[in-house]
Amino acid sequence: MDQNRQGARASYVALSVFVALWILAPSAVRRFNREAFVEFQAPALNLLGKSRDMATFWEKKSRSVEEMAAAGRDLARINAALEIQINKFEDIRRENVRLREITRYNVPAEYMSVVARVATRDSSSWWQRIVIRKGRNDGIRPGAPVVFGNTVVGRVTAVHLTTSEVDLVTSPGFRCTAYLEGDDQNHIVLVNGVASNSLGTTKARVSVIPRDYSMPAGQPARVFTTGMGGVFPSRLMLGYLDGGTYATQVGNFKESLLVPSRDLYNLQEVSVLVPLHQNPGEALMQGDQFQ
Amino acid sequence: MGWAWLFLLLATYPWLLGADLASDTLASSSLIFFVSGTCLVAPCRRLKRWQAVLFAACLGFLFEARRPIPDGTLALSLVAIAIFLSSNRQLIRNTPSMLRVAAIVNVSACLIWFLASSYGSPSPATNLAGQLFLQLLLSCVVGTLSLIPIALTQNAVLDRLNVPPAPDTP
Numbered sequence: 001m002d003q004n005r006q007g008a009r010a011s012y013v014a015l016s017v018f019v020a021l022w023i024l025a026p027s028a029v030r031r032f033n034r035e036a037f038v039e040f041q042a043p044a045l046n047l048l049g050k051s052r053d054m055a056t057f058w059e060k061k062s063r064s065v066e067e068m069a070a071a072g073r074d075l076a077r078i079n080a081a082l083e084i085q086i087n088k089f090e091d092i093r094r095e096n097v098r099l100r101e102i103t104r105y106n107v108p109a110e111y112m113s114v115v116a117r118v119a120t121r122d123s124s125s126w127w128q129r130i131v132i133r134k135g136r137n138d139g140i141r142p143g144a145p146v147v148f149g150n151t152v153v154g155r156v157t158a159v160h161l162t163t164s165e166v167d168l169v170t171s172p173g174f175r176c177t178a179y180l181e182g183d184d185q186n187h188i189v190l191v192n193g194v195a196s197n198s199l200g201t202t203k204a205r206v207s208v209i210p211r212d213y214s215m216p217a218g219q220p221a222r223v224f225t226t227g228m229g230g231v232f233p234s235r236l237m238l239g240y241l242d243g244g245t246y247a248t249q250v251g252n253f254k255e256s257l258l259v260p261s262r263d264l265y266n267l268q269e270v271s272v273l274v275p276l277h278q279n280p281g282e283a284l285m286q287g288d289q290f291q
Numbered sequence: 292m293g294w295a296w297l298f299l300l301l302a303t304y305p306w307l308l309g310a311d312l313a314s315d316t317l318a319s320s321s322l323i324f325f326v327s328g329t330c331l332v333a334p335c336r337r338l339k340r341w342q343a344v345l346f347a348a349c350l351g352f353l354f355e356a357r358r359p360i361p362d363g364t365l366a367l368s369l370v371a372i373a374i375f376l377s378s379n380r381q382l383i384r385n386t387p388s389m390l391r392v393a394a395i396v397n398v399s400a401c402l403i404w405f406l407a408s409s410y411g412s413p414s415p416a417t418n419l420a421g422q423l424f425l426q427l428l429l430s431c432v433v434g435t436l437s438l439i440p441i442a443l444t445q446n447a448v449l450d451r452l453n454v455p456p457a458p459d460t461p
Contacts, residue, residue, distance in 0.1 A: 008378035037356035126408035172414030
């Protein structure tokens with residue numbers, strides 16, 4: 001019995017020494033340790049995502065031929081409409097490039113789009129994240145914006161070999177600048193995630209709203225990215241202002257809550273916009289990617 | 292057998308993955324299906340202390356790896372719990388006491404990661420008492436309900452590895 005007690009005491013002492021060493025150890029050691037455990041789990045997460053895709057495939061395969069034919073017909077119509085839209089946008093893009101050249105305006109950052117399937121979602125009060133099945137091997141870099149269509153989903157926070165972690169718009173670690181719909185003077189507001197404290201829909205906070213801002217009547221105001229800072233392209237939609245705005249304690253500005261325009265927990269696929277050229281903000285993120 | 296803890300970890304991993312899957316379905320409610328504390332209880336009855344320590348550390352690091360929790364907080368806390376449990380095996384002598392300990396350990400470990408995350412979060416902790424209560428309640432229920440199937444799996448693996456059974460009177 002005494003031997004057991006002595007052993008326990010020795011173990012506690014060893015643990016204390018280890019804790020001290022752990023705190024004093026260079027961050028590279030802790031980073032390596034974290035990366036090793038992430039990579040250990042990566043194959044299982046990939047398998048999980050692939051089996052989910054497989055289940056969807058077989059579910060779709062079990063549908064009748066008539067149903068599929070109808071879906072194909074609908075898709076063909078949508079494709080035709082989209083083709084016209086693409087041509088229109090191509091004309092606008094060319095004109096935009098020409099005008100920028102004339103005015104010698106800075107060319108915005110260009111992005112490479114990497115489509116990735118969602119492997120798993122993870123959410124608590126302190127983080128709202130998704131794990132996607134694309135990583136460093138596919139060219140994804142930390143800090144890259146993640147979108148679905150023209151809607152911002154979040155931002156890549158950590159990149160591993162075959163998987164990446166994405167902080168959602170509502171996650172406390174997320175921050176970006178935005179414009180509000182109906183604000184003719186284009187005041188810049190700040191969007192940041194908040195710690196979730198209810199079982200309801202998670203929301204982000206929109207702060208620094210000017211006092212004289214009034215929301216458009218009859219519809220929720222949309223919130224768009226500004227394109228400043230070089231992380232997100234401009235005019236991507238972040239979501240809607242939830243209800244009204246309310247004055248802050250200081251009283252100089254107003255605040256409101258942001259409802260993401262899509263159900264972020266039902267996404268199956270997202271696009272990661274990897275900047276073709278590394279920007280300074282991204283370089284800063286790389287030192288912080290495991291936080 | 293020296294590597295028993297590693298084989299046990301591999302055998303326990305599907306349960307952790309299952310918990311991640313359950314967390315995925317609970318994602319819209321911001322709750323996590325946490326079972327790492329429960330997974331630690333049964334091995335502490337049969338493994339040697341150093342093996343239980345390594346097993347606990349890996350359990351903790353596996354949970355922390357993909358989440359913004361300060362490095363080592365949960366892992367080292369689980370190690371301390373493993374040392375305590377493997378030194379006081381009379382506390383986990385029979386099933387009812389194991390169930391009680393599983394609930395306590397799971398809730399404690401959950402509280403540790405929740406508080407550690409709040410420390411590292413850039414967002415202030417306001418009005419989160421309700422959410423914390425819900426998370427702890429879920430951990431308690433999950434910890435108690437999942438102990439038996441997890442312990443059965445772990446004991447089956449330990450039997451195959453010829454690890455001696457836990458003594459009736461420690």
